Amino acid sequence: MDLWDRTGRIGGYGAALALTPYLVIKVSWVIGSLLGLAPIGAGFDVTGWVVLNTVTVGMAATGIAVALALVRPWGARLPGRPLAFCAWVGTGFLVPLLPYAVLGSLLLPSDDGPRSGADDDPAMPGWEAVLVQIGFVGMGLGLAVALPAYLRRRWPGVFAGRTGDGGSGPPRVPPWPAVTAVAIAAVWLYWAAGGTAGIAHPAERDLTGRLLTGVLSGWSLLAAAATWTIARGRPARLPRRVPLALCWLGSGALFAWSAWKLPFTLYLALARPADAALPENLLVAAVLHVVAVGTGAAMLRTLVRARAGREGVPTGPEPAPGPSPAGASP
Template sequence: MDRWDRIGRCAAYAAALALTPYLLIKVSWVIGSLLGVAPIGKGFSLGSWVLLNTVTIAMAGTGIALALALVRPWGMRLPGRLVALGAWAGAGFLVSILPYAVLSTLLGASHGDSETGPADDAAAPGWEAALIQFGFVGMGLGLAVALPCYLRRRWPDAFAGRVGEGPRAGLPWAAVTAAVVGVVWLYWAVGGTLGMAHPAERSTDGHLLTGLGAIWALIGATAVWMICRSRPARWPRWLPLALGWLGSGSLVAWSGWKLPATLFITLTHPADVIPPENPALAIPLHLAAVVAGAGMLRTLVAR
């Protein structure tokens, strides 16, 4: 077992361990609300509250099983594409959580408020909210490290050598598309108003998440460009491969969730939700991000 194997195994176990308190908290919410000894979330009926948390319990259990599959011997016997795809999507969702949690906490403290902290919900006291945030941060960081190590262990030849040793190919359309999406998101994150229908509705959380999405889109696009153009030649191949996997996963995961949400809001016009972006631009951008992320993954696998 080499150094990267040891690092990946520790990261996978840490990810599973970090998400366990979240799973236990959600189970306690469901049981407590059914017994009438725990509060129901604001705006929820008993049935919708139980359903929502049951779904998140299943998601947390799946995440823990996925993290363990990256390190346990039985994980090597599972279909490699299935494990890699699940971890790719999971890491894509969670890879932005760590810097978001740190930045939102720092900005919230500097402003002397809790705007960027966890929602003030009767069902989530402070210590539970902290454990939930810790679970997402730990899972995201653990998967971001454990996934490339698992892929390297399962397909070592793909990670061997240096960037310049592979054949050079043309600039992939997926990387170009991802770069365009990333530039637009970065423009919005730093305060740009073109394409914004309601700029005043933007929050600190929105700026942070949009900016992190933009950064991962640009990182992923750059990594895929490096792999296809075989430059800089001296770089180890595993580095752009890992960054490309995380960047493409972030594009598909976040925009794959935001696209139907934006469509729903655009069609139903809920009174309490006013998205800052113009849906005529936001919807094509999310669609382009999903297509670009999937195209980048295909390029990485083919290379």
């Protein structure tokens, strides 16, 4: 086991350990809500609150399982594509929160730290908020270390070489995901800077939401640039791992965050609770999230085609790998 694998193993175990308190907290919220022992989030009835937090329980459990699968022997026997997809969604959720957490510690008031979005509750005790924050940041850091080691073991040829060396994938990858990502980033950056077009409830805007929107707009721009580089093979001689990593993270952020926010936006549009609202016009927000989900998925397709072009393999279903030695990948 080389240094990459040892570091990845530490990252995977660390990610799973960091997110475990979040899972426990969410389970306690579900049980407490059903028993009438825990407060209900603003804008929700008991059923809606339990459903929302049950979903986050499933997401947390999946994240812990993915982190362990990246480093445990049984994970090497799983089909690569489903595991890579789950890791793509997980890193899309959490790695973008790393610069957000840093900027939030510098710019946000001490009582208004980084949050995850729709599942925040004003009655959350301070110690729970700290554990949630540690869970998100720790999981993001752990995946950022464990995932590259896993991908390097499983598909080493994808990351070798430089752009423009004949291994950049099919030459006619459609450029439209890069264009739509730039458009989405422009809208989000405009809102983050204080723009009011498309804002229905200006009073609901706060620095926390604007900061997260600005960070996501930056990841969208990075994903657009990386996708264009992968599709065109320019600038030449750039190490391939750079645009691949940026496309992976940025496309995952577009897909994961908008796929999470879209159901909440639709819920507000249909239920129209009196005590909850988004700053953005709900129709505009829903359209943006739909486009972002489609753009992120199309960028993932670009990554898959780049892998196929680099290794000369088909993009169809991957045969299930056979048993492998402990700690190795098929």
